[in-house]
Each structure stands twice: as C-alpha cells, then as structure tokens.
Amino acid sequence: MSTMTSAWKQHRSRTRTTPRTWPLRDRLALTAALAGPFLAALALVPFRTGLSHTNAALVLVVVIVAVATLGSRTAGVLAALSAAAWFDFFLTRPYETFDITASADIETAALLLVVGVIVSQLAARARRLEVITVTDAAYLSRIHRTAELAHSSGSANTVVDHVRRELTDLLGLRACRFEYGTLLGQPPRLHNDGGVTAGRRSWDVDTAGWPEGDIELRAYGNGHYLGRFMLTPGPGPVPPLQARLVAVTLADQAGSALDTAGPVGTG
Structure with a gap:
C-alpha cells in the first residue's frame, strides 16, 4: 500500500511540475499568424497608392490560408484578425493609424476579416483531409465576391441567385436550382468534405464521375x-x-x- 501511495505522489508531482507545451508546428503557426500579415502588409506599402484595396485584401487572404495550412483553426482566425488590423494600419487612410475614415475602407476591412476566417476554416478542413488547400486566386475571388454581396445586399434571394450562378460556373453544371426547406427523396449528395454519397454508400467521384441524376448540396445557417x-x-x-x-x-x-434574412422562394 505504501509503495502504491508513493508512486501516486510521484505521479502527481510530475503532473504539477510539467508545464503544458504547444507542439512546435502550432507554435510556429501562431507566430506566423502574427508576423505574416504584418510583413505582407508592410511589403505592400510602396504600392498602396496604386493598388486597389480588393487586390491588397486578396494578398492578405493568401497569407491567412498559408498560416491555416501550417497550423490550426486558431492560427487561421488569429491571422485573419492580424490581417484586418495591419490592412487598416498600413493600407487605408489615414496611414499608420488604426483609424478608418472612408466607409468603403471599413467595409473592405470587415470583409477581409470575414473572408479570412471563412477561408482559414476551409484550409484547416483541407489540411485534415491531407489535400491541397484552396490558394487559387480565382477560388478566393469567388468567396470574396459572395461575402461582399452578402454584406451589401439586403435580399437573401440575391445571394442565393448569385451562388447558383457561381456553382454552375465553378462545377461546370448544366443547371442549378435552389429548393427552400425541402428534403424529398434521397438524391446523391455533395458533403462538407467534398466527397459524394449515392444512397448510403460513398461514391468515388474522382474515378467514377458524377452519379446519375441531380446532386444535392445543402445550405445551413447557424447549424x-x-x-x-x-x-x-x-x-x-x-x-x-x-x-x-x-x-x-x-x-x-x-x-x-x-x-439572417429569412426564407426565399425556390429558384
């Protein structure tokens, strides 16, 4: 009994005195989340008078994606916050302050933060799947355009129609329609991880191509x-x-x- 008690005390002592440490990769990612957007924004300073704020924001989004790929969701969100702050400081008037006077600059900074968080989560998801993350400028531009429209438009119909057109072009579809609040039948489904199921079984879409019939892609809001x-x-x-x-x-x-806006009709 005394031997067991002594061993337990030694274990408790080691537990109390051993500090919790972050994995090296996560520590590097958190450092990059703070330093990466700062250095990128600083590098854009000589070109800020001739560079559109949208293009500058896309450069910073690429940095956010790189950080999220290296680290975790936390690092990605931190990078998005850092990017929005340094975008404000270096690339909007008045320069070298955290004040923004133009409403368009405020919207761009807010969109940078929103898009950065979204894309960082997408990159983290792709990292878990051990695939190439989304860094293509055309893909990032689609996400940015949709976020900007959702921010500026008061109509959910407008956003849904825009996404329908984006999906048609992005996926090379023959047609795309939106069905509000219906789950009739069991069509093949495109899932959050990019995979496809047909019925209850997984469908190797990369090898076998799309399954027959229409494929559903569900839209969720707040879960x-x-x-x-x-x-x-x-x-x-x-x-x-x-x-x-x-x-x-x-x-x-x-x-x-x-x-946010409530139900819309079918498209």
Whole structure:
C-alpha cells in the first residue's frame, strides 16, 4: 500500500511540475499568424497608392490560408484578425493609424476579416483531409465576391441567385436550382468534405464521375438546415476537390444569408 501511495505522489508531482507545451508546428503557426500579415502588409506599402484595396485584401487572404495550412483553426482566425488590423494600419487612410475614415475602407476591412476566417476554416478542413488547400486566386475571388454581396445586399434571394450562378460556373453544371426547406427523396449528395454519397454508400467521384441524376448540396445557417442547391452535372470532367470544397463554402454563405434574412422562394 505504501509503495502504491508513493508512486501516486510521484505521479502527481510530475503532473504539477510539467508545464503544458504547444507542439512546435502550432507554435510556429501562431507566430506566423502574427508576423505574416504584418510583413505582407508592410511589403505592400510602396504600392498602396496604386493598388486597389480588393487586390491588397486578396494578398492578405493568401497569407491567412498559408498560416491555416501550417497550423490550426486558431492560427487561421488569429491571422485573419492580424490581417484586418495591419490592412487598416498600413493600407487605408489615414496611414499608420488604426483609424478608418472612408466607409468603403471599413467595409473592405470587415470583409477581409470575414473572408479570412471563412477561408482559414476551409484550409484547416483541407489540411485534415491531407489535400491541397484552396490558394487559387480565382477560388478566393469567388468567396470574396459572395461575402461582399452578402454584406451589401439586403435580399437573401440575391445571394442565393448569385451562388447558383457561381456553382454552375465553378462545377461546370448544366443547371442549378435552389429548393427552400425541402428534403424529398434521397438524391446523391455533395458533403462538407467534398466527397459524394449515392444512397448510403460513398461514391468515388474522382474515378467514377458524377452519379446519375441531380446532386444535392445543402445550405445551413447557424447549424440549421435551410434548403439545398440541386446540381445537374454537365458533360465535362468532375471538378477537383478544391473546387468542391469552395462550392460547399459558397453554399454555407448562402445559408448564412438565408438565416439572417429569412426564407426565399425556390429558384
């Protein structure tokens, strides 16, 4: 008994005196989350008078994605906050202050933060799947355009229609419609991880192509199901996983707009 008590005391002593440490990769990512956006914004200073704020924001979003790929969701969110702050400090008038006088600059800074958080979560999701993350400028531009529209438009219908068009172009669809609040039948489904199921079984879309019939992509707002995009595949090749992950993100943005503005009719 005394031997067990002594061993327990030694274990407790080691537990109390051993500090919790972050993995090296996470520590590097957190450092990069603070320093990366600062250095990127500083590098853009000589070009700030001729560089549009949208392009500057996209550069910073790429940095956020790189940080999220290296580290975790926490690092990605921290990088988004850092990017928004240094965008304000270095790239908006009055320069070298945290004051913004123009409403357009305020909107751009807010959108940078929102898009940065969204894309960092997408990058973290892709990292968990051990795939290439979304860094293509065209993909980032789609997400940015949708976030900007959701921010400026008072109509959920407008956002949903925009996402329908984006999905059609992004995925090479023949057609795309939106169904509000219906879950009829069991069509093939495009999931949050970019994978596809047909019925209850997984479908190897990269090898076998799209399954027959329309494919549903559900839209959620604040964790609640609000509707679905019904995708009619076109004759071309199946888009890569990157594009399918972007499609899921666009559907999430439509779901957020629906959750804020209320129901819309079918498209």
